[in-house]
Amino acid sequence: MAVNHKIFDLVIIGGGINGVGIAYDAAQRGLSVLLCESGDLAGATSSASSKLIHGGLRYLEQYQFSLVRKALLEREVLKDIAPHIVWPMRFCLPHQKYLRSPWLIRLGLYFYDHLAKSSFEKSKSVVFANASPLQDSFATGFEYSDAWVDDARLVIVNALAAQACGATILTRTQCLNAKVMQLAKHPEPMWQLMLQSQTESFSVVGKAVINAAGPWVNQVLDQVFAASSPYQVRYIKGSHIVVPRIHQQDKAYILQNSDRRIVFVLPFQDNFSLIGTTDVEQTQLEDIKISVDEIHYLLDVVNDHFKQQLSPADIIHSYSGVRPLFEIKQSSVNNRAQDLSRDYAIFSHAKINTPPLLSIYGGKVTTYRKLAQQAVDCLIRTFEDLPPSQTHKLPLPGGDISSRQQLFQQLSTTYPFLPTDLVTRYSRSYGSLAFNFLQNAQNLRDLGEDFGHGLLQKEVDYLLQDEWAQTAEDILWRRTKLGLYFTQQQQDNLQAYISNLKTAG
Ligand SMILES: Cc1cc2nc3c(=O)[nH]c(=O)nc-3n(C[C@H](O)[C@H](O)[C@H](O)COP(=O)(O)OP(=O)(O)OC[C@H]3O[C@@H](n4cnc5c(N)ncnc54)[C@H](O)[C@@H]3O)c2cc1C
Structure with missing residues (x-):
């Protein structure tokens, strides 16, 4: 293996959106980078999302204004640097009188339109005509803008961008363990990581390591680094189903359910509708797939809103992913999954005589670029001449088009x-x-x-x-x-x- 024993500035564990985003940011700022991913790029959470680049309208209800603002700013950046795979989409929100008052929704949408400078079309109230795909009981509602993303391809283009800046991307290569080592002629300690590909095991050396293993973040800490963290990770499964297109409009629907959760119905690949998601707490990460209860939950919400009625026989495909939501260990509050923050945290396991090790907790596809930039900024004491990140203004591979x-x-x-x-x-x-x-x-x-x-x-x-x-x-x-x-x-x-x-x- 050509990289055997080679010294990298930064080794990244995990090839989801956060890992590749960090690889690109770091390589673009001149660091030598190696990323290892145990499966395929985007093989886990980062291809199982609802595929939205969004501020998260419902987070306003939880007063998470800074998260919404950060995400809305990123929505603008991603639309510009990846116009081939990120584009604006209109969302229709049918009004349910008994759930939220119209003035509260109007106020929320006003904030959504104005929390960050935006080129997206503003929100408005709508009256549904007879031709509406919704049931006749839905007379009015609202429309607002967010963006669609091909999540898995966003991962690939970030990996391509990282590689173009010199990063080494190794897929189907698992990080098995790590130890601190001291090399002759190098005053500072480094990480030696043992990696296992499909054919061989080999070691690489890194001046710093970022653990971007998504839901496996604490598993990697425990098993690879024998380290602990202040955060406990809760695994919240979210599932989607794909059915033949249930309406002909190019807009998405956001449905409010009586449990105060929301379900998206998104136009998908021309001929399909993508419906999701659920929130089901899991205790393990193996064999994550949709349950019969989740199927019925999603179908019931859609059938309560749309004229077209669906049954399980209409389902062409389904997929599930796990949100690794984090909270401080030993928190005395028993939070509901839907109330836990969707923001991210970057934790530094700084110890004397130990090279830098950062762990990434939580996050959204929408905020991956900002997260990556902040994670690399955390290494500024190790790499003193690090220039500022430029990823906000450079088109991602394939995105150098006017439209x-x-x-x-x-x-x-x-x-x-x-x-x-x-x-x-x-x-x-x-x-x-x-x-x-x-x-x-x-x-x-x-x-x-x-x-x-x-x-x-x-x-x-x-x-x-x-x-x-x-x-x-x-x-x-x-x-x-x-x-x-x-x-x-x-x-x-x-x-x-x-x-x-x-x-x-
Ligand atoms: C149902 C659902 C819907 C969502 N919808 C949206 C949405 O619409 N918009 C949005 O912005 N966000 C959304 N999110 C959130 C978003 O998908 C995640 O924040 C994001 O994908 C997390 O990326 P990640 O890189 O941290 O994790 P992952 O994509 O899971 O990547 C981690 C990678 O680490 C690898 N790994 C683990 N251990 C090792 C090891 N020892 N060695 C090497 N590799 C290892 C794994 O194989 C995995 O590929 C959604 C999440 C879910 C679950």
């Missing part, structure tokens, strides 16, 4: 043989990265075998070579969402192609 519409035009003109739905998918999954695999193609045949639903060989080869994909699942569920369409036979064919390439290579 998705402009890119759509450019792709259609350069590759007139591409079907419209393919150009649409390329523009909103890859942005300008699409040129990396389309290259000089003159016709569809130049793009190779069709594995089904427009997944062509050149795209697959690009994902395997440049985006760390290693299995059909990596491609079908994280790099793309084509898993929604693929039959088992088509998945097997794709996996066979990948396995043959690996054997040949």
Whole structure:
């Protein structure tokens, strides 16, 4: 392994959005960085979110104004640096008289519009016409703006950006243990980390380590570093279901349930509606999947609001993730999951004669960039000449476009043989990265075998070579969402192609 014993400024454990965001920020500021991820990039929480870049309207009810403001500011930044995978979306909030008064919602939306300088369309009251997909009992409501994100691709483009700045990204490589070591000729102590890939174990050396293991943060602290933390992590499972599109509008719905929770119904991949989420406390992190109760909970909320009625047979796909919500250990208050903060904390395990070790707690996809910047800022005493972060103004890979519409035009003109739905998918999954695999193609045949639903060989080869994909699942569920369409036979064919390439290579 080329990195065996190499000294890195910073080693990051975890390839979710927070880990790759930190890798990019640190590498962009000139640090030598290695990131290890035990599975696939975005293989855990960061591909299981509701896929919203949002301030979090409901956090206003909990008076979390600074979190909402921070998130709204980031919404603006992410829309600009990743316009291919982050875009504004209108949200419709049907009014339920018995839950919240209209003036309270109006006040909340006023704050939402004005807490941070925003280019998003402002909120307004709405009256539902007969053509509304909602049941007739919903006469009025509100509309406001937030943004949609392809969460898994946001992880990939941050990893690409980190790599472009010199970072080493190792997937399917688990960090097993760490110890403090003192190297001859180096006055300061360092971390020696033992890593395990699919084929070998090897060690790397880091001047500092950041534990960005998401829900596994305390497990890594305990098992890798034999360290403890002041925070206790509560595992709150959230599940989503995907059904054939239940209305034709391009807006999302935010439904208020009688338990005062909210459920989103989001337009998803043109032909589907994404419905979530739940809040179910878990005691362990294995075998996280949707339960029958969660399915009924989500379907009941939708059926209470929409004219179209759904049953479990309509569900095409479901996924679940775990929010690692943290609270101070031995807190005497028994908080409800929905009341725990969605903000993040960066904890420094500073000890004399021990190199820096930081642990990341909580957070949201929306605030990952700010979190990354603050985490790297925490290392300023170790790396004194660290320049300020620039990630707020640099387009992420594929995001150097003036708009998705402009890119759509450019792709259609350069590759007139591409079907419209393919150009649409390329523009909103890859942005300008699409040129990396389309290259000089003159016709569809130049793009190779069709594995089904427009997944062509050149795209697959690009994902395997440049985006760390290693299995059909990596491609079908994280790099793309084509898993929604693929039959088992088509998945097997794709996996066979990948396995043959690996054997040949
Ligand atoms: C149901 C749900 C809905 C959500 N919706 C939204 C939303 O709409 N908008 C929003 O902004 N946020 C949302 N969030 C929050 C957001 O998804 C998380 O804050 C974010 O994904 C956390 O990223 P992470 O990098 O900390 O964790 P993860 O993505 O879980 O990454 C941690 C990684 O560490 C790896 N790892 C663990 N141990 C080791 C080890 N020893 N060695 C190497 N690697 C290791 C794991 O394999 C994992 O990939 C949602 C969360 C959930 C659960």
